[in-house]
Amino acid sequence: MNLKILLVAIIAAFGAASAQDSPNCRTSCGNVSIDYPFGSGKGCYRSPEFLVTCDRSSGEDIPYFIDRTTDLVITSISINMSEVEIMMFVGRDCYNSIGPVESDRPYFTLGSLKEFRVSTKNKFVAIGCDTHAFVSGRRWNESRDIGTGCISWCGRNNHIKNGSCSGVGCCEVAVPEELSSFNMSLQSYINHADILNFNPCSYGFLVAEGKFNFSTTYLANFESERMPMLLDWAIGSVTCDEAKGTNDFLCEGNSECDKNYTGPGYRCRCRGGYDGNPYVLNNCTNINECEIGKHDCKYKCVDIEGNHTCTCPNGYSGDGTKSGTGCTAEQSTVIKIVAGISTSAIFLLIFVAWLYLLLKKRKFILLREKFFKQNGGLMLQQRISGDRGSRDQARVFTIEELKRATNNYDANRIIGKGGYGTVYKGVLADNRVVAIKKSKLADQTQAQIEQFINEVVILSQINHRNVVKLIGCCLETEIPLLVYEFIPNGTLSDHIHNESKSLAITWDTRLRIATETAEALSYLHSAASVPIIHRDVKPMNILLDDNYVAKVADFGASKLIPIDQTELATIVQGTLGYLDPEYLQTNQLTDKSDVYSFGVVLVELLTGKKALSFDRPEEERNLAIFFLYSLKEGRLFQVLDERLQLDDVPSEINQVSRLAERCLRVKGDERPSMKEVAIKLQGILASTTQNHPWVQSSSNEHEGEYFLKEPSKDYDCTDGGIVSNASSSTFDSISKLTMLPIASGR
Known part of the structure; x- marks a missing residue:
């Protein structure tokens, strides 16, 4: 039984080979080669789908599928790539000043060519300045349409570029897989009314990749009526494994199935080392790699059936290839000497590498010493x-x-x-x-x-x-x-501006943080061995530990003030929204500059808002100015942080607000010192603790009681200052070596 099947397959394959040798079979038509399974003439092709008709009515040979009526002009046939290139009509949609004048939207179908499909190597291209192009079609044995499309719009003429098909004057899109038919649709929503002078028509077509290059001249007139389009083909409708053993199987002899193709149908290719037509029996013949130079031999190439081998000269051994072991001389006295020299060279190389690393390490040590001294x-x-x-x-x-x-x-x-x-x-x-x-x-x-x-x-x-x-x-x-x-709980800014964290920062906690910050700045101004002006006081530079204890950080912009001086002339540095307006205008830095910045921090603690935000209305962008205005107008309650959940304005908030107003005065001489601010806040905090016994006592309680005995000034909240809304400032550094402020506030 198996012998009978084999004989049938051999006879069928022999028939395919003899069909090409028949005098009735044309091997070409015009410039197109016709190879099996394609054919022109009775008995020259595998099945009617592969019949090529050569039309001579126009005076030149033009190959078509089946007959002249299908109008599928063939321009090339590739057996190895399983592709056929045909000339496909170009769709167009033209207008004049009145309206549409011409519309050609071609419909394409493979009809009876069941073993062919539209290749995905094609692109659907549309040309025009008001073009909405679509292509839709069906696959074999499917009743529902699939499709795709693109839009081309020009805008300004200078945006249109040669070679660019990205949607300006020209657009392109990939073609759906395995289409057996399709039609095109072109639309213009403004009927080209504003662009008739340079783009009267829209065009659409399927074209093989690399066969179309856009030119801006096509907008005025695209003369091509057809464009090259690729069709894929395969043998039959069953897989290679299903076709094997049948009289329809063509991959015989030195031909084999293409494993990279998954169907429908199957494709043949010549085995490695062979070349020819894989669909014709015994047409895949041996390639002489040695003769054509397609080998990897270092010395000598010897051709064998379906392959080649590399040999080495006498006295040498190895695989003879350039990429493998090559050819090495057999052991001899000379080889041993060379091996000894090679070993010595390896040891010398290791010594040199060790010496290099030693010198490199020495250089690194010297560099460290240089930087240390520098x-x-x-x-x-x-x-x-x-x-x-x-x-x-x-x-x-x-x-x-x-x-x-x-x-x-x-x-x-x-x-x-x-x-x-x-x-x-x-x-x-x-x-x-x-x-x-x-x-x-x-x-x-x-x-x-x-x-x-x-x-x-x-x-x-x-x-x-x-x-x-x-x-x-x-x-x-x-x-x-x-x-x-290391301070683990982030910055004060994180806690008052983050909605989820701000709820945990009650007014009592905020007042304590403000008091602790004021004490730290007062210490820097008055108690340090050399007075220090921080120069960048803001919530980002106030850190909180796990118990919400404030820690003033980031002294990168700070200035050391000699005891015999009260002010320094410097380039303005700081953060917008916190800058002392007097310092901004005069470049004269004093300890009152920190007082102004601290006043802004107090306002942020009261309102929960950022010092400067362009997301707010113009009159509210600068928080200090808006706060002073609200305080003057008696609208303090309206600007307080809603997350404090207050029904009215407690006395201590009024006192802190008046203190903030004093800190924000334009003239530095009218502001209190940080020591006065700290004393005032300690007194407010102490009175708050006494009024709320359930609040846990602060570690500063005794110190606050002491300062309450000190005489303090009354602060008038009616004399509000006007703070300059600076739009920019220049930045310098106390030490360009390291002391530079960064986002973390450290």
């Missing part, structure tokens, strides 16, 4: 050794210590990032959690280095519960690194 390390060591009795002196860390603390500055350790640098969370060898500030590169001078060292020493000696502690620094990098105590 950044004032010796000066800092002298300052530290000169004050051995102090337990709070800054510690000098090494590069390795901080790398280990931050897991080599792992991105997961980043807790803050801004325009001036990055802050990492680190864990020191003694398990202390710290914040490590790594600033960006900046220029540096000897004066700045001395100022930086002086500031590090002073800040490290600041011992106030409401100031973030500077633990030390690392001077072995080009830009020194600063190490601060």
Whole structure:
């Protein structure tokens, strides 16, 4: 039985081969080659679908499918790619000043060509400046339409570009898979009324990829009536495995099924090492790779049936290829000597590599020493050794210590990032959690280095519960690194401007935070060994620990004020919304500049709003100005934070509001000092604690009672200041070495 099936298959394949040899079979028509399973003439083709008619009525040979009436002009047939290129009509929709004058929307169907489909290597292209183009069709044995389309619109003429088909003057879209028929639809919503002078028509067509390049001249007149379109084809409607053993199976001899094609039907290809027509028996013949140079042999190529081999010359062994082991000489005395030399060379290379790494390490050590001296390390060591009795002196860390603390500055350790640098969370060898500030590169001078060292020493000696502690620094990098105590609960800004967090910050807590911040600034102005003006007081630079205790941070913009001076001339630096208007106009920095910024912080605590926001109405953009106006108009309750859930305005809020008004006065001389502000807030906090015994006592209670005995000034809330709404400011740095403010507020 199997022998009978084999004989039938051989006879069928032989019939396919002999059909091409028949004198009735044309091998070409015009410039198109006709190879089996295609044919022109009786018995020359596999089935009627593959019949090619050669029409000579026009004086030249033109190949068509089946007969002249189908009008499917063939321009090429590819056996290896299983493709046929035909000329497909171009659809058009034309207008004049009155309206539509011509409409040609072609319909295409493969009809009886059941083994053919529209290739997905085609693109559906539309040309026009008011063109809505669509193509819809069906697959074999399906009753529902599928389709796609695109829109081409021009706008301005200078937007139209040659070669661009992205929707301006020309658009294109992929074609749905396995279409057996389709029709086109072209529409113009304004009938080209405004563009007739350069685009009277819309055009649409399917075209093979790479066979169309858009030109702007096509908008005025696209002369092509047909465009090349690809059809895919295969043999039959069953898979390769189902066709095997039948008399219809064509992949015989040195031909095999194309495993990359999944149907419908099947396709043949020549086996590796063979070339020819895989649909004709014994037409796939051996390729002589050695003769045509298609091999990888290093020395000699020997052709064999369906393949080739590489050989080595006498005295050599190996696979003989360029990409493999090649050919190596057989062992001999000379080879042993060469091997010895090679071994010596390897040892020499290892020694050179070791020496290079040693020198590189030495260079790195010298660079660290250079940076250490350049950044004032010796000066800092002298300052530290000169004050051995102090337990709070800054510690000098090494590069390795901080790398280990931050897991080599792992991105997961980043807790803050801004325009001036990055802050990492680190864990020191003694398990202390710290914040490590790594600033960006900046220029540096000897004066700045001395100022930086002086500031590090002073800040490290600041011992106030409401100031973030500077633990030390690392001077072995080009830009020194600063190490601060780690404050875990984020910034005050996070808590008053985040709706979910702000509910936990009650008025009593806000008042305590304001009091603690004022105490810290008062300490910096009045009690530090050298007075310090913070110069960037804002909620982002006030950190909170787990108990909501305030910690003033980020001294990157701070200035040290000699005791014999009351003001400094500097380039204006700060944050819009918090800048002292007097400082902004005169460039004269005083401790009253911090008072103004603190006044804005008080207003933020009262209102829950940001100091500057362009999302608010124009009259409310600057919070300080709007607050002073509301206070003057007697509308304080309307601007208070709704999340405080107040039914009226308590006395302490009135007092804090009047204090904020004093802090926000334009003239610095009319503002209270930070010491006066701290005393006033301590008194308000103490009275609040007495009025609400259920509130847990603050650690500042006794200190507040003491300050209540001090005489204090009465503050008049009627004399409201007008704060300049600056639109921009310039920024400088106290130390371009490291002390630069960044987003984290550290």
